[in-house]
Amino acid sequence: MRVLIVEDEMELADTVALGLRREGMAVDVAYDGVSGEEHLEANAYDVLVLDRDLPGVSGDEICKSLASGGSPVRILILTASTGIEEKVAGLGLGADDYLGKPFAFIELVARIRALARRLEARVGPKLIVDDVTLDPATHQVHRAGRPIDLTRKEFAVLEYLLLASGSVVSSEELLEHVWDDSADPFSGVVRVVMSRLRQKLGPPSVIQTLSGVGYRIADDR
Amino acid sequence: MRVLIVEDEMELADTVALGLRREGMAVDVAYDGVSGEEHLEANAYDVLVLDRDLPGVSGDEICKSLASGGSPVRILILTASTGIEEKVAGLGLGADDYLGKPFAFIELVARIRALARRLEARVGPKLIVDDVTLDPATHQVHRAGRPIDLTRKEFAVLEYLLLASGSVVSSEELLEHVWDDSADPFSGVVRVVMSRLRQKLGPPSVIQTLSGVGYRIADDR
DNA sequence: ATCGCTTGTTGCAGGGATGTTACAAGGCCC
C-alpha cells in the first residue's frame, strides 16, 4: 500500500511516516503543499494523509483539485480544528475521512487500512481470460478494465464459455445448459446471442467460431 | 443493516427492536435460543444481539456454533453479569463485543454500528460517490452540497447501494439486507423505494438499473 | 467459380421486468 503524507509539522510527519512504515506501508512525506502536489503527480498513491492547515498551497485546494480531477486517491484529512462544521466542510471538499489532532496512532492506521480496503472493489472469485473478467457474484464483466453491461442470457453464455476454459462448446451444449426446456433447437438463438455478445465485447474478438463444431474462448494470443 | 435480537425478556427485546428500527435498521426478534437459531439459518444478518442467559439453548452455545461454523455474523453479547472475567470469557467464545445490563440505548446503537462498520470495511463518517454524500451517523444525505431528506428505508437502501461501491445489487439482496422477515418477496417495494429515491436525488441519475439483474450506483467518471 | 450449408446481422413483436402514481394502513408525535 502506497501512502503520501503532506504535513508541515516535520516532527509529526516523520513520526507518523515511521509508524506507518513499521506497519508495512510504503510511505512518502512532503512538508508543504507544492511538494505534495509534485509527489501526487509523479506517483500513484492509494491513500493521501493531508494536513488541512498548510503553508503555501492549502490542503483544501489540493483536496478540491484531486476530487475534480477524478483521482482515485483516497484522502484522509488531518486538522487541529475538530468542530463538526469543520468536519462537514472538509468532507464536502471530497475527502473520504477526517481525523482531528491530537489522534491515537492506532486509529490513524485503522482508518488508512479501511480506506485502502474500500478502494478495492468488492471482489469475488472471478473468471479471467486475457483481458476479460467475469464476476459471477456481482454479475459484472470487464474488458480491459472497462465495465460491460450484459443481459442475463448474454452473461450466462459468456460464463459458460469461460468455464469451458478454451475448449469448444457446441450450440447444442449451450442450448442444453444455458436455455431451458422451452428452447427451440432449430432456432438460431445462439447465433443471435453470440452476435450481440461480440458486439458488446468489441474487438479484438474473444469468441472464436469453429465451423460445424462450435464456439470457444480465444486463449492464445 | 439487518439485525437479530435473541433475548428472553420480551419487554426488553421489543423496546430495543423498536429503537433500532427507529434508527433505520431491519430488526427481527427471537425470544429463545431455538427460535434464534432458526432465524440465523433462514436469514443473512449483519449483527446478532445475543442475551447470554437464555432458557433452552444458551447464548454461549449459539455463539460457539456460529464461530466454529465460520459465520460472518458479528455478535454482541448482552448480559447481567458485568465482571471483567465474564467479559473475557464471552469474547473467548467468539463474540465481537460485550455489553452489561443495564446499558444506555445510545451505547448499544453505537456498538452495533461499530460492528457493522467493521463487517463492511467502512470507515469514517461519510460515504461519498460523485456528488452524493451519506453520513450514517447523522442520517444526512447531500447531493451537490444540498441536503436531501430521506426516510429511514430510503436511507438504508441508498446506504446499501453505496457500500456495494458500484457492484450490482439485486432486489432479492436488498430485501434480504434492508428489510426484515415481514417483507413480501413478491411485492414491488424495492421498485417503489427506488422510484422515490431517484425522485429525491434528482438528475443526473445516480442509480442505474440493469434489467433482470439489479441496481447499482453509477460509477462512471 | 458455383453451389450448398453454416454462421452473422438486423428489424420486429410479444411478454416479462421495471417505473410511476394513487391510495390505504399503520406508526409516531403532540
Place this chain on the structure above:
DNA sequence: GGGCCTTGTAACATCCCTGCAACAAGCGAT
C-alpha cells in the same frame, strides 16, 4: 384522539430483453 409522515399494495404505463424470421455473408467442396 387527530394529523402528519412513512411504508407497502395495487393498478397501470413503460421499457427492454428475448427469440423469431428474413436476409446477408462466410466457408468448404466439387
